[in-house]
Amino acid sequence: MHITKNDIPVKIDAPGATARQQTDFGAAFGVMGAEYFTMAKGADLAPLLEGLRGDMCDSAHWGYVINGTVTVTYGDGSTEQCAGGDVFHWPAGHSVRVEEDADLILFSPQSEHTPVIEHIKHKMGV
Secondary structure (H helix, E strand, O other), X not given: OEEEHHHOOEEEEEXXXXXXOOOOOOOOOOOEEEEEEEEOOOOEOHHHHEOEHHHOEOOOEEEEEEEEEEEEEXXXXXXXXXXXXXXXXXXXXXXXXXXXXXXXXXXXXXXXHHHHHHHHHHHHOX
């Protein structure tokens, strides 16, 4: 699920300040990790996620695409594209492919995402 800035409903529109809020945008739990990812065009996490449940990322993420474009593939085979300026929630059970050099900010349940990062590092031999 993602949403562009202009599609987030304006709740406060005052001189010098605009506040937008999209309610019911995923549910958070536990300690969260803050992450900043920089990924080059062509990067595909799918091979690095092999061996995890469903060969997908086991963690949910909430975040913002600063720039670039990524395609998210979900366990049911559906896809969506997130681009610069989009706010997103990716539930557990997804993979990401980079279509255009991208910078993303993610907030993820630490207990779920740290093992995924360690798995990826192991697959990369790091």
